[in-house]
Every structure is written in structure tokens, then in C-alpha cells.
Amino acid sequence: MNSRTTPSVVQKAGRIIVKVGSSLVTNDGRGLDQAAIARWAAQIAALRALGKQVVLVSSGAIAEGMLRLGFEHRPTDVHELQACAAVGQMGLAQIYETSFRAHGIGTAQVLLTHADLADRERYLNARSTLTTLLSLGVVPIINENDTVVTDEIKFGDNDTLGALVANLIEADVLIILTDQRGLFSADPRKDPAAFLITNGIAGDPQLEAMAGGAGSSLGRGGMLTKILAARRAAKSGAHTVIAFGREEGVLTRLASGEAIGTELQAQTGHLTARKQWMADHLHTLGQVVIDAGAVEKLSREGKSLLPIGVLEVRGEFGRGAVITCISEKGVPIARGITNYTSGEARRILRKPSAEIEAVLGFVEGRELIHRDNLVLL
Ligand SMILES: Nc1ncnc2c1ncn2[C@@H]1O[C@H](COP(=O)(O)OP(=O)(O)O)[C@@H](O)[C@H]1O
Numbered sequence: 424m425n426s427r428t429t430p431s432v433v434q435k436a437g438r439i440i441v442k443v444g445s446s447l448v449t450n451d452g453r454g455l456d457q458a459a460i461a462r463w464a465a466q467i468a469a470l471r472a473l474g475k476q477v478v479l480v481s482s483g484a485i486a487e488g489m490l491r492l493g494f495e496h497r498p499t500d501v502h503e504l505q506a507c508a509a510v511g512q513m514g515l516a517q518i519y520e521t522s523f524r525a526h527g528i529g530t531a532q533v534l535l536t537h538a539d540l541a542d543r544e545r546y547l548n549a550r551s552t553l554t555t556l557l558s559l560g561v562v563p564i565i566n567e568n569d570t571v572v573t574d575e576i577k578f579g580d581n582d583t584l585g586a587l588v589a590n591l592i593e594a595d596v597l598i599i600l601t602d603q604r605g606l607f608s609a610d611p612r613k614d615p616a617a618f619l620i621t622n623g624i625a626g627d628p629q630l631e632a633m634a635g636g637a638g639s640s641l642g643r644g645g646m647l648t649k650i651l652a653a654r655r656a657a658k659s660g661a662h663t664v665i666a667f668g669r670e671e672g673v674l675t676r677l678a679s680g681e682a683i684g685t686e687l688q689a690q691t692g693h694l695t696a697r698k699q700w701m702a703d704h705l706h707t708l709g710q711v712v713i714d715a716g717a718v719e720k721l722s723r724e725g726k727s728l729l730p731i732g733v734l735e736v737r738g739e740f741g742r743g744a745v746i747t748c749i750s751e752k753g754v755p756i757a758r759g760i761t762n763y764t765s766g767e768a769r770r771i772l773r774k775p776s777a778e779i780e781a782v783l784g785f786v787e788g789r790e791l792i793h794r795d796n797l798v799l800l
């Protein structure tokens with residue numbers, strides 16, 4: 424497992440999630456590490472100049488809030504923790520905005536909870552907002568919305584949050600920057616003989632056995648949540664790299680193909696992962712009956728399904744639901760993720776896409792189902 428066999432996944436990536444842990448961001452709890460943050464901002468600016476889109480998931484709100492409020496130890500009271508997070512988050516937002524501004528790049532604060540990603544409508548909204556921010560050239564800075572969450576509904580650690588964001592926007596790579604050079608064969612703080620694992624397969628149970636808990640009282644997750652995050656990220660086809668955040672030029676060097684830290688490869692590509700997910704939906708909530716022309720476009724030409732080819736909408740479904748496309752004779756043709764609810768689809772069926780806005784007052788896409796979200800049966 425110790426030699427890298429594939430070219431760098433970061434080099435090839437178009438969309439990257441960078442996650443930075445609390446101990447890195449707050450200089451081991453001594454306060455926001457302005458110099459380190461400025462270095463990451465400069466490197467992310469360089470990645471952007473290479474045409475890559477970057478989302479930053481940053482921890483450190485609680486650690487910074489503790490410092491600002493004078494707590495010497497991490498409070499156990501949940502409301503005190505939430506107060507720390509609220510205070511510390513101001514510091515994070517301020518320092519990221521200033522650091523990226525130095526490179527002419529705008530930032531956006533996005534605070535997410537588990538409920539936001541569990542609810543289909545909010546999930547889609549979060550996805551659209553993030554992709555819009557990226558297309559506007561902004562770097563979204565994401566953290567958990569600690570002030571409103573309780574234990575049962577927490578992500579709890581930002582490694583998991585980073586993976587879910589990778590799934591949400593189908594990132595190519597999740598880079599987890601931490602206070603170790605990567606995954607070691609055992610916790611290097613406890614075992615001096617531990618050696619660095621340079622590459623592996625995301626989801627390999629052997630990796631989980633090597634990873635222990637958090638090394639300091641600042642971090643929540645430890646190495647295990649990073650390994651589990653890699654497994655989760657791989658579900659949507661994202662690879663994971665775990666590396667030391669203070670390594671000079673870590674992000675730009677990774678982007679130039681250098682082997683740094685631990686690279687955990689996803690076994691499935693984006694499209695395969697999404698199609699597998701759709702294929703797993705045996706019971707779809709709705710069906711659309713499509714005309715012979717649409718059957719031809721989908722099955723022979725690999726095109727998207729446009730509203731004009733839809734004859735009838737059956738069942739009730741929301742935006743983002745997986746629905747089945749059937750022919751007039753009732754033969755299942757394809758399954759895919761709909762851009763419109765059943766009610767909206769009924770209003771736009773048989774209409775040219777140019778009329779969607781006039782009918783609905785908005786456009787979610789010119790297709791009812793985009794070809795990337797369609798799997799033939
Ligand atoms: N097998 C391992 N390899 C590397 N680090 C490990 C391993 N097992 C446990 N750890 C611990 O995980 C810590 C990193 O996790 P954590 O403290 O949560 O950092 P972060 O704040 O970056 O998320 C390391 O400092 C290390 O002590």
C-alpha cells in the first residue's frame with residue numbers, strides 16, 4: 424500500500440473540497456492562525472487560476488470562540504458550546520473574507536445542518552446555491568451551523584460535513600488538511616513506529632482499523648472520521664487526500680501532481696455513482712409517459728428528456744425525485760432525476776422549453792430530466 428500507482432487525483436480535479444481542522448485553523452487553540460490562513464487562501468487562488476473550483480469547509484469556530492470568551496477548557500454545557508461557535512464563527516468569516524480579498528476573490532459564509540441535507544428540497548437549494556456561488560467565482564466557506572443543532576442532529580465533525588458537501592456538489596476530490604502528514608499505520612502520537620500510508624482504496628476496512636480518535640481536545644473527529652469521510656465521499660465518485668495543512672504549498676503541490684499525504688481512491692466515477700443511485704430506486708414516485716420521438720432521443724441518441732416529449736404525468740413527486748419514463752405502450756425506457764415537481768411537469772408537458780418561464784414563472788432547467796441524471800433501463 425506504500426507506493427502511489429496513479430497520477431494525482433488533485434491534478435485532474437475540476438471541483439475540489441478543502442477541509443481544514445480546528446487545530447490547524449486556530450494554531451492549536453492559540454487563536455486564528457492568520458499566516459496559515461493567508462497561505463491557504465493564496466494557494467486556493469492559484470488553484471482557481473488553474474480553472475479549478477474550490478469550496479472550503481472550515482472548523483475552528485468553537486476553538487476560536489472559547490479563546491475569545493475566555494474558556495480555558497472546552498465547555499460541556501451545550502449552550503456554552505453553541506455560544507462559543509457563534510462568537511468564533513465571526514472571527515472565521517472575517518479572516519477568510521480578508522485573506523481571499525487580498526487575491527480579489529469574494530467569499531460566502533454557508534452554515535449547514537444535517538436537516539438541510541436530509542430534506543430533499545433544502546438539499547437541492549443548498550446544491551444550487553453552492554454551484555451558483557462557484558460559477559460566480561466566489562469561494563464558499565462552509566461550517567456546521569453549531570448554534571442551532573443539538574447532538575442528535577449534528578454532523579458532529581467537519582470531516583463528515585466535508586464528505587457530504589462533496590456528495591452534494593459532486594466534487595472530484597476532498598482534501599482533508601490536518602495536523603498529521605496523513606493516515607499512519609497507527610496513531611503516530613501513541614506509536615512512534617507508525618508509518619505513513621501513501622495510498623489506498625476509500626472504503627477499505629483495513630484503513631479503519633489503523634485510524635484512532637482525535638489527537639487533541641480541539642479536534643472532534645480524529646483519523647477515523649477522515650477515513651469514514653473518504654468512504655462516504657467515494658459514494659459520489661470523489662477521491663480523498665489527507666495531508667498536513669502546514670506543509671509548504673501543500674495545495675498547489677498536490678495540484679501539480681506531487682504525491683503528498685495519503686491518497687484514497689474512489690472506485691466508481693461520478694456518473695456511475697449517480698446512475699447506481701438511480702438504479703437503486705426500484706419504486707419511483709412517479710412516471711412520465713413519453714412520445715415515440717422522445718423514446719428515440721433518449722434510447723438511441725442519449726439526449727435529455729424535454730417537456731415537449733411528455734404526454735402524461737402520473738403520480739405525485741417533488742423536484743429532485745427519481746421518476747420512470749415509460750413509452751405510450753407502457754414499456755419502461757429510463758429512470759432519472761426530475762427538475763420539476765409533478766404539478767409543474769403537468770403544466771409544461773408538450774410545451775417547448777422556451778415557454779417554461781412564461782408558464783411557471785421560473786426555469787429550473789430546459790430539460791425535465793437532464794441526460795446526466797438519466798439512466799436507460
Ligand atoms: N492512524 C492515524 N494516523 C494519523 N493520525 C491519527 C491516527 N489515528 C489517530 N490519529 C489522530 O488524529 C488526529 C487528527 O484528528 P483531529 O485531531 O480530529 O484533527 P482535525 O482538527 O484536523 O480534524 C491526529 O493528530 C492523530 O493524533
Ligand SMILES: N[C@@H](CCC(=O)OP(=O)(O)O)C(=O)O
Pocket residue numbers: 443444445446481482483484485486508566567569579580581582641642643644645
Ligand atoms: N463546527 C465545529 C467543527 C468541529 C470539528 O469537526 O472540528 P475538527 O475535527 O477539527 O474538524 C467548529 O467550527 O468548531
